Amino acid sequence: MILDRFERPLRNLRVSVTDRCNLRCSYCMPEQDYVWLPKDDILHFEEIERLVTLFTSLGVDKVRITGGEPLLRRNLPELIGRLAAISRIRDLALTTNGVLLRQQAAALREAGLHRLTISLDTLHADRFQALTRADELSRVLEGIDTATSLFPGFKIDTVVIRGVNDDELVDLVEYGRAHGAEVRFIEYMDVGGATHWSMDRVVSSREILERLAAHYGPVTAVPETSSAPATRYRLPDGLVFGIIASTTQPFCSDCDRSRLTADGMWYLCLYATAGLDLRKALREGGSLEAIGAQLRATWRARTDRGAEHRLALRDRSPLIALDSLRRDPHLEMHTRGG
Numbered sequence: 001m002i003l004d005r006f007e008r009p010l011r012n013l014r015v016s017v018t019d020r021c022n023l024r025c026s027y028c029m030p031e032q033d034y035v036w037l038p039k040d041d042i043l044h045f046e047e048i049e050r051l052v053t054l055f056t057s058l059g060v061d062k063v064r065i066t067g068g069e070p071l072l073r074r075n076l077p078e079l080i081g082r083l084a085a086i087s088r089i090r091d092l093a094l095t096t097n098g099v100l101l102r103q104q105a106a107a108l109r110e111a112g113l114h115r116l117t118i119s120l121d122t123l124h125a126d127r128f129q130a131l132t133r134a135d136e137l138s139r140v141l142e143g144i145d146t147a148t149s150l151f152p153g154f155k156i157d158t159v160v161i162r163g164v165n166d167d168e169l170v171d172l173v174e175y176g177r178a179h180g181a182e183v184r185f186i187e188y189m190d191v192g193g194a195t196h197w198s199m200d201r202v203v204s205s206r207e208i209l210e211r212l213a214a215h216y217g218p219v220t221a222v223p224e225t226s227s228a229p230a231t232r233y234r235l236p237d238g239l240v241f242g243i244i245a246s247t248t249q250p251f252c253s254d255c256d257r258s259r260l261t262a263d264g265m266w267y268l269c270l271y272a273t274a275g276l277d278l279r280k281a282l283r284e285g286g287s288l289e290a291i292g293a294q295l296r297a298t299w300r301a302r303t304d305r306g307a308e309h310r311l312a313l314r315d316r317s318p319l320i321a322l323d324s325l326r327r328d329p330h331l332e333m334h335t336r337g338g
């Protein structure tokens, strides 16, 4: 196991397979237009497979496919099949907005995908359209219906934003219950791309708990030993849900996650402004041993605690200005993969 400066292991890799998305969520992609990664730079499946295999030889055993919207990547089940064959991967998961899920869920399951997380912020069609600039709620709900039998126990991730969907907490918990899914509420984060972020729009974990307790009665924490970002809670009737309190209670001290962008940049923190170019190393014919040594040294030197540094700031405003995002799209959440 390779440990960083704070004894955090290299275990959890998020692999973005595209920076493109079919939604324009106001907390992630609020602008009219974007600078995309050059097509030729996007890693081929074979390159992703080689890099992921290398990461697993260094201790990674949890891999999550993300984006952009990963289901936009052509022939994605083929990549899932390649990764599912890597025996060191204990947990192979995917995060999707669900728009294209109905058509692809069976193929993903068949290819060997273990787990699925679906992002769903509202159950109201008009809100969905306002939030995402796409009239796709019904397709997402159909996708979720399909996932219910193919990926039992799947997760639903909801970014809670004050004045947008914070009146839907109970409805979403009940929707999750009806579909056998665990709902996880995510605090609105000031990551790159969230150019409309402000602290007063964040609904804190504490407030979410208070609101749910006011409806259901006392909520209790579920003891957890894993490094998973969500803290899990139980309602009096036994139903479990999660909260990812990345903004008000960061979990940097346990963070074993790193991120590979679709063009092969490796980032050690969601908030990091610089990464390591693995595509260049790979395409210039660098040996896997040499790249592995670079990964090992980079992780050992890791001191990132991005969310904690943000929390310590007095005046918190969007992380990165729009002109910097345009100069380097790697700073965007949709490029880095959430």
Ligand code: SAM
Residues within 6 Å of the ligand: 021, 027, 028, 066, 067, 068, 069, 070, 095, 096, 097, 118, 119, 157, 158, 159, 186, 187, 188, 189, 190, 191, 194, 333, 334, 337, 338
């Ligand atoms: N397109 C896929 C999806 O919608 O799940 C995968 C990529 S998306 C960037 C991954 C996750 O990041 C989603 O659950 C999204 O809600 C979350 N996300 C994006 N911007 C965020 C922000 N500013 N604060 C909190 N979560 C955010």
